[in-house]
Amino acid sequence: MTADQSFAGKTAVVTGAASGIGLTVARHFAERGARIVGVDLAEQVTDIVAGLPGSGHHGITKDLTAPTAAHEVFEFVLAEAGTPHILVNSAGIALLDPATEVSAERWQATIDVNLSASFYMAQAAGRLMLDAGYGRIINLASQAAVVGLDQHAAYCASKAAIVGLTRVLSLEWARRGITVNAVSPTVVETPLGKQAWAGEKGEKAKAQIPVGRFAQPEEVAALIAFLASDAAAMITGENVLIDGGFTSV
Ligand SMILES: NC(=O)c1ccc[n+]([C@@H]2O[C@H](COP(=O)([O-])OP(=O)(O)OC[C@H]3O[C@@H](n4cnc5c(N)ncnc54)[C@H](O)[C@@H]3O)[C@@H](O)[C@H]2O)c1
Numbered sequence: 001m002t003a004d005q006s007f008a009g010k011t012a013v014v015t016g017a018a019s020g021i022g023l024t025v026a027r028h029f030a031e032r033g034a035r036i037v038g039v040d041l042a043e044q045v046t047d048i049v050a051g052l053p054g055s056g057h058h059g060i061t062k063d064l065t066a067p068t069a070a071h072e073v074f075e076f077v078l079a080e081a082g083t084p085h086i087l088v089n090s091a092g093i094a095l096l097d098p099a100t101e102v103s104a105e106r107w108q109a110t111i112d113v114n115l116s117a118s119f120y121m122a123q124a125a126g127r128l129m130l131d132a133g134y135g136r137i138i139n140l141a142s143q144a145a146v147v148g149l150d151q152h153a154a155y156c157a158s159k160a161a162i163v164g165l166t167r168v169l170s171l172e173w174a175r176r177g178i179t180v181n182a183v184s185p186t187v188v189e190t191p192l193g194k195q196a197w198a199g200e201k202g203e204k205a206k207a208q209i210p211v212g213r214f215a216q217p218e219e220v221a222a223l224i225a226f227l228a229s230d231a232a233a234m235i236t237g238e239n240v241l242i243d244g245g246f247t248s249v
Contacts, residue, residue: 005229008033011081012228013073015064015091015121018045020190021140022090024217025224029086030054032225037077037084039064040091056081064091064117065109070124083132086228087125089118089139094196096151107154114158119165122180126173135178136228139166143186143243159184163239170237179236181227186243187214210245 012029016022017038026036030052038049038059049059058080062069077084092114095106122137129135144152145159163182170180186209187193187202193214197205206213223242226232241247 006033010034010085012086013037013077013084014088015039018042018048020192021188021217021220024221025088025090027052028221028225035081037081039073065112070120074124074128083128084125086136087121088224089121091117092140094155094192096196098151099153102153110154110158115161118162122169129178130176133177137180138224138227139182141182141184141239143184143247145184146247167237174236181235182239183223184239184241185215185220186246188217188220189214190217210249215242
């Protein structure tokens with residue numbers, strides 16, 4: 001089996017599906033036969049997801065930091081598509097400040113989206129997947145989970161926490177057919193990546209990556225698809241770096 005396998009008959013819930021990695025992942029699964037439920041703060045997610053290849057897709061506009069958001073998403077998923085097989089937590093923000101300047105609001109906003117929303121989505125998905133005895137959960141962490149980056153105090157903290165969370169969920173659910181993994185890209189050329197790494201700062205960062213370039217969203221989607229495949233049943237609790245060698249040197 002290859003990463004290019006079919007996902008026919010599978011339902012994949014993807015957060016952050018209106019943009020960047022989430023959109024690319026949703027398209028990757030849809031092209032291979034999956035039914036997509038895409039969730040995003042951005043209203044255009046409904047049209048974007050409905051327009052993906054295949055049929056039966058749904059886009060939901062929702063702020064995932066709202067206390068009842070995860071519950072509402074999975075109530076909808078169950079009613080419209082049945083038990084979900086795959087969850088990809090890609091919704092995220094990067095608010096950059098020197099550590100001395102991080103406001104309580106910007107710290108909390110980062111933790112709320114990058115960490116808490118991912119947890120509540122995984123918790124709600126996990127409850128259904130445990131009943132079904134099958135599931136694949138992939139959380140977007142970052143190279144920022146394993147190395148410190150200038151002005152990334154809140155972001156690095158949120159992503160390191162995602163890796164810890166991933167380990168616990170994988171441990172608790174491993175015997176019940178569910179794998180939980182994190183994926184940690186270097187800078188990916190998405191709206192978020194381009195905004196955070198524009199100009200000279202980006203060129204310097206690129207030069208420090210052994211392969212000499214940033215990642216493309218399709219490369220991250222291919223890794224996520226492999227982790228979501230049946231072939232990856234023995235991989236759980238991992239944080240898979242996709243960083244062109246940046247954290248290995
Ligand atoms: N792009 C990179 O360089 C990079 C590198 C490593 C990790 N990541 C991680 O990958 C994930 C996706 O990043 P991206 O580059 O695709 O970003 P992006 O900005 O292109 O897309 C993120 C999406 O999340 C949505 N979102 C934000 N807050 C939300 C909320 N409260 N509720 C629902 N949706 C919300 C946004 O509307 C947006 O559509 C993030 O978790 C990010 O931290 C990105």
